[in-house]
Amino acid sequence: MSDAPVLVVGAGPAGLGAALALAQAGVPVVLTEQRDAIGGAIHRQPASPQVPKVLRPARHARSFAMLAAGLAAAGGRIDLRTSTVFLGLDGADNALIDDRRRQRVEALSPAGIILATGAVEKVHPFPGWELPGVMTAGGAQVLLKETGRAPDGPVLVAGSGPLLLAVAAQLAAAGNPPVAVLERGRPWRRPTALAAMLASPANVAEGVGYAARLLRHGVPYVTGAAVTAVRTQGDDLDVMVRHGAAERTYRVRHLLVHDGLRAGASTGITETRDGPVPVLLAGDGREILGADAAVADGRRAAAEMLALLGRGAASAGDEQTLGAARRFQAALARLCEAPPPSPPPETLVCRCEGLRVADLDHLRPDASMRELRLVGRFGMGPCQGRFCGASVAALRPDADPSLKASAVPRWPVRPVSLASLAGFGDPAARTNPRIHQDTEDR
Amino acid sequence: MTGTFFWQGRRVPFGEGQTLAAALLAAGLRDLGGPDGRPARIFCGIGACQACAVTVEGLGVVEACLTPAVDGMRLGPAMTGDDHV
Amino acid sequence: MHSRSSPHVVVVGAGIVGAAAAFFLEAAGARVTLVEAEAPAAGATGASDGAVSVASKRPGPMMALALEARAFYRELAARGVLEGLFHPRSTFLLARGDEEASLLERHGADLAAAGERVVARSAVDLRRLLPGLGASVTAGIEVPDDGHAIGYEITARFLARSRPALRRATPVRALKLRGDRVAGVVTAQGEIAADRVIVAAGIGSAVLIGLGDVLVPRKGQMAVTDRAQPSGPAIGGHLMAATYLAAKRGISLDKPHIGLVIDPLVTGQFLIGGSREENRSDRRTDAATIAAILREALDFYPPLAGRRVIRTFAGIRTACRDGLPIVGPHPAVDGLVVATGFEGDGICLGPLMGACAARLALGEAPATDVSVLSPRRFAVREVAQ
Numbered sequence: 001m002s003d004a005p006v007l008v009v010g011a012g013p014a015g016l017g018a019a020l021a022l023a024q025a026g027v028p029v030v031l032t033e034q035r036d037a038i039g040g041a042i043h044r045q046p047a048s049p050q051v052p053k054v055l056r057p058a059r060h061a062r063s064f065a066m067l068a069a070g071l072a073a074a075g076g077r078i079d080l081r082t083s084t085v086f087l088g089l090d091g092a093d094n095a096l097i098d099d100r101r102r103q104r105v106e107a108l109s110p111a112g113i114i115l116a117t118g119a120v121e122k123v124h125p126f127p128g129w130e131l132p133g134v135m136t137a138g139g140a141q142v143l144l145k146e147t148g149r150a151p152d153g154p155v156l157v158a159g160s161g162p163l164l165l166a167v168a169a170q171l172a173a174a175g176n177p178p179v180a181v182l183e184r185g186r187p188w189r190r191p192t193a194l195a196a197m198l199a200s201p202a203n204v205a206e207g208v209g210y211a212a213r214l215l216r217h218g219v220p221y222v223t224g225a226a227v228t229a230v231r232t233q234g235d236d237l238d239v240m241v242r243h244g245a246a247e248r249t250y251r252v253r254h255l256l257v258h259d260g261l262r263a264g265a266s267t268g269i270t271e272t273r274d275g276p277v278p279v280l281l282a283g284d285g286r287e288i289l290g291a292d293a294a295v296a297d298g299r300r301a302a303a304e305m306l307a308l309l310g311r312g313a314a315s316a317g318d319e320q321t322l323g324a325a326r327r328f329q330a331a332l333a334r335l336c337e338a339p340p341p342s343p344p345p346e347t348l349v350c351r352c353e354g355l356r357v358a359d360l361d362h363l364r365p366d367a368s369m370r371e372l373r374l375v376g377r378f379g380m381g382p383c384q385g386r387f388c389g390a391s392v393a394a395l396r397p398d399a400d401p402s403l404k405a406s407a408v409p410r411w412p413v414r415p416v417s418l419a420s421l422a423g424f425g426d427p428a429a430r431t432n433p434r435i436h437q438d439t440e441d442r
Numbered sequence: 443m444t445g446t447f448f449w450q451g452r453r454v455p456f457g458e459g460q461t462l463a464a465a466l467l468a469a470g471l472r473d474l475g476g477p478d479g480r481p482a483r484i485f486c487g488i489g490a491c492q493a494c495a496v497t498v499e500g501l502g503v504v505e506a507c508l509t510p511a512v513d514g515m516r517l518g519p520a521m522t523g524d525d526h527v
Numbered sequence: 528m529h530s531r532s533s534p535h536v537v538v539v540g541a542g543i544v545g546a547a548a549a550f551f552l553e554a555a556g557a558r559v560t561l562v563e564a565e566a567p568a569a570g571a572t573g574a575s576d577g578a579v580s581v582a583s584k585r586p587g588p589m590m591a592l593a594l595e596a597r598a599f600y601r602e603l604a605a606r607g608v609l610e611g612l613f614h615p616r617s618t619f620l621l622a623r624g625d626e627e628a629s630l631l632e633r634h635g636a637d638l639a640a641a642g643e644r645v646v647a648r649s650a651v652d653l654r655r656l657l658p659g660l661g662a663s664v665t666a667g668i669e670v671p672d673d674g675h676a677i678g679y680e681i682t683a684r685f686l687a688r689s690r691p692a693l694r695r696a697t698p699v700r701a702l703k704l705r706g707d708r709v710a711g712v713v714t715a716q717g718e719i720a721a722d723r724v725i726v727a728a729g730i731g732s733a734v735l736i737g738l739g740d741v742l743v744p745r746k747g748q749m750a751v752t753d754r755a756q757p758s759g760p761a762i763g764g765h766l767m768a769a770t771y772l773a774a775k776r777g778i779s780l781d782k783p784h785i786g787l788v789i790d791p792l793v794t795g796q797f798l799i800g801g802s803r804e805e806n807r808s809d810r811r812t813d814a815a816t817i818a819a820i821l822r823e824a825l826d827f828y829p830p831l832a833g834r835r836v837i838r839t840f841a842g843i844r845t846a847c848r849d850g851l852p853i854v855g856p857h858p859a860v861d862g863l864v865v866a867t868g869f870e871g872d873g874i875c876l877g878p879l880m881g882a883c884a885a886r887l888a889l890g891e892a893p894a895t896d897v898s899v900l901s902p903r904r905f906a907v908r909e910v911a912q
């Protein structure tokens with residue numbers, strides 16, 4: 001039995017849950033997090049103690065407090081590396097990490113890897129989504145958590161899904177209620193989905209709390225309304241909205257968009273159980289189950305990893321939590337289900353490469369996903385298709401997905417400084433990455 | 443650390459523990475695009491979209507949303523290189 | 528269009544060579560089915576650099592063929608077929624130290640003898656032409672008439688301009704023979720009858736054509752950076768280390784060898800390569816090799832330190848044991864034409880070789896004499912059938 005550590009990537013609830021469970025079983029853990037602090041998307045920590053806290057349910061604060069306390073108690077068994085970006089597994093089965101503080105790329109030889117890198121928000125493209133002032137709702141939310149400050153000026157929140165409600169309420173609580181929340185779906189017309197959600201009272205209570213907050217601030221929650229285009233207007237944005245047969249324009253400073261969460265896009269790496277280094281996914285990066293279930297899913301992945309490594313037996317203790325979360329998320333998805341307006345030809349699809357819907361239309365109608373990517377250049381920029389990949393798939397539903405870009409796992413999964421990477425394995429610059437104690441973590 | 447960094451020579455104050463992204467937005471600097479007109483701005487906030495890439499002197503190109511602000515840092519659009527920050 | 532008597536030609540492999548062959552076959556009136564194991568440009572063509580370079584060639588037939596192949600690119604660009612896809616630019620062959628400088632001197636003389644324009648460049652010249660160039664570069668030669676083309680773009684263009692019947696995800700398992708003549712191909716999804724067959728399947732050709740182990744895979748790893756500028760090449764030419772020539776001139780390749788090229792792409796990005804890893808046909812990249820390539824790159828061009836690597840990839844070159852491609856009618860099977868073994872030169876040679884293979888498949892003499900590349904130079908083993 002080797003004592004090589006298990007690498008856990010991402011110090012959100014899933015990664016923390018996994019790391020704590022592994023440490024409890026006596027397995028050493030290296031926990032890497034790209035940010036300079038733990039927490040993940042849901043528990044993004046205020047930049048300093050002076051920052052006002054953002055509106056959130058007490059159970060989230062409790063859950064985070066428990067995870068943070070667990071981490072402190074685990075002491076040396078969890079080697080936490082913040083400001084360290086996981087780059088992927090290379091052809092020599094090295095787990096590559098990019099230590100941004102020391103500007104070094106290093107390799108770990110872990111016994112196994114648990115990727116808990118979270119979800120990526122879906123954003124359906126419309127003309128102008130690339131403009132400054134348009135952000136994802138989740139992105140605005142994590143910045144709000146970090147600074148305690150809402151974006152200045154009029155804000156419109158639009159798209160689909162429950163996060164719209166949460167973000168709008170948090171903006172209101174932070175002193176800048178949005179001019180409106182536009183939900184593309186029509187949740188009131190999905191009574192069975194609504195009913196199914198009652199099985200999760202904590203989530204329902206959270207939603208009701210946000211709705212009450214919006215009501216108090218007089219923020220309209222408009223259903224069946226979708227953004228069709230955005231234009232800059234001086235420092236402001238003109239947001240064109242279709243609501244049934246009616247059109248209207250909102251003039252705002254910021255447009256926050258969000259069309260749900262997507263699993264799997266964060267690294268593009270899939271699970272492998274039989275390779276030399278087993279790789280498991282955990283949390284929203286594996287399946288969108290929400291913040292509460294993410295901790296349980298991290299534990300579940302840890303138990304499976306222990307079993308794979310012959311260091312313990314898989315426990316099924318968390319299956320019930322995960323099953324309930326799955327049912328709740330399915331109901332949520334049905335609740336807000338509504339197809340986005342189809343984007344006109346001038347719509348930017350791939351921001352990195354500057355490619356539009358019209359560029360896609362020029363490619364062979366029978367092209368496979370591989371050709372759309374390789375020849376069309378969709379998804380070949382720095383974001384590696386995290387946002388446009390899904391848009392392309394939606395616009396070309398018949399493209400053969402089995403002919404994907406590449407059969408081999410790719411790295412880096414994130415852009416990496418050429419100079420840092422060049423230093424990899426350079427005897428002239430070698431340090432021992434395993435015994436690195438003087439972390440400057442906060 | 444609290445302090446000031448420079449976006450294309452313009453002073454940008456930041457609060458303790460803030461990322462470049464948070465401070466840039468707070469200063470009303472939303473457009474991080476270079477001279478080319480290619481859109482660049484803080485978008486996803488979690489390192490995924492790469493639309494917030496900026497050039498920081500001494501660090502190279504980094505995501506504004508992942509990079510803690512440091513007093514005296516000099517930065518500019520991603521594509522212009524060190525001499526234009 | 529096609530007359531009833533026009534032959535049906537199956538082309539195996541939709542890389543640059545197979546796509547070019549399909550294009551020229553159609554132009555000559557043949558009916559074409561292009562059978563591809565995965566998708567167009569799934570092989571080396573989609574995982575390579577695109578130097579359309581005479582500068583890098585060994586003296587002898589390869590240099591002569593490259594001169595014709597590059598001229599053919601210019602012609603196809605002018606004719607509209609490859610309009611906008613051929614990007615003229617200089618190649619700079621760079622030396623670090625006297626030994627390499629004298630290798631370049633010799634190579635420059637060989638190029639000049641073949642009729643290529645060559646300009647000797649001092650270190651001072653080079654720094655003026657290529658601001659930022661590394662201090663270790665001591666001398667170089669500039670070859671001004673070279674160019675660049677992206678393999679998958681060329682492939683896609685040939686396919687867009689000819690529209691052969693394209694069968695994706697259809698690996699050919701064997702050839703179907705009738706006596707000494709080819710009668711079609713056998714695929715996982717059934718047989719496809721043909722009057723003629725061109726095998727242009729890169730490394731996948733080896734098992735089909737029965738020439739024994741004359742083909743070896745030679746893996747190459749490369750890295751792609753983000754944009755240094757919004758568009759247009761960020762430096763004034765393609766940089767190639769003198770040691771790259773050593774690799775091309777067939778120096779011992781037992782251990783992974785790095786022949787550095789830095790290619791400024793029209794997108795403003797850099798493509799940096801590459802390794803030559805004998806007998807490796809997996810397409811994974813590893814940090815140790817990529818880092819070694821990047822250290823070389825930084826030595827030649829330090830401003831790369833400010834860039835980010837956004838992607839790494841590996842492609843498999845199909846090398847022939849005697850260092851020459853294989854193009855010509857099969858020695859034992861009538862109606863079968865082989866076009867493979869282009870190692871690190873198939874983007875440059877691809878359109879021309881595809882055109883030659885097309886003519887040969889139609890029983891005509893190609894415009895370029897490719898007899899030196901004929902597979903008749905090998906003994907026939909067993910043709911897969």
Ligand SMILES: Cc1cc2nc3c(=O)[nH]c(=O)nc-3n(C[C@H](O)[C@H](O)[C@H](O)COP(=O)(O)OP(=O)(O)OC[C@H]3O[C@@H](n4cnc5c(N)ncnc54)[C@H](O)[C@@H]3O)c2cc1C
Nearest residue numbers: 010012013014034040041042086117118138283284290291
């Ligand atoms: C922007 C955003 C906002 C959200 N807001 C809410 C909300 O308000 N309410 C709610 O219920 N749910 C919200 N969600 C969903 C919520 O994130 C999850 O349910 C929960 O946080 C999932 O936990 P996780 O551990 O799986 O992922 P996350 O919490 O996302 O944690 C993933 C961690 O991995 C790190 N990471 C990612 N890639 C790398 C890498 N390559 N190398 C190193 N580290 C990496 C990230 O920095 C992050 O800390 C949000 C999701 C997103 C994307």
Ligand SMILES: Cc1cc2nc3c(=O)[nH]c(=O)nc-3n(C[C@H](O)[C@H](O)[C@H](O)COP(=O)(O)OP(=O)(O)OC[C@H]3O[C@@H](n4cnc5c(N)ncnc54)[C@H](O)[C@@H]3O)c2cc1C
Nearest residue numbers: 540542564570571572578699729731747842872873874875
């Ligand atoms: C790293 C690297 C850098 C390079 N740089 C350059 C350069 O700068 N300049 C240059 O000129 N050249 C360069 N090359 C070489 C060039 O890429 C190749 O020589 C060229 O692409 C070969 O084209 P091809 O059509 O012969 O083969 P391939 O592109 O390999 O195409 C063969 C096709 O056949 C298919 N196939 C295989 N077996 C079967 C089967 N049984 N049935 C059906 N289909 C099959 C494959 O899927 C593939 O699509 C480089 C190569 C590499 C790897």
Ligand code: FES
Nearest residue numbers: 485487489492507
């Ligand atoms: S805002 Fe998306 S990577 Fe920084």
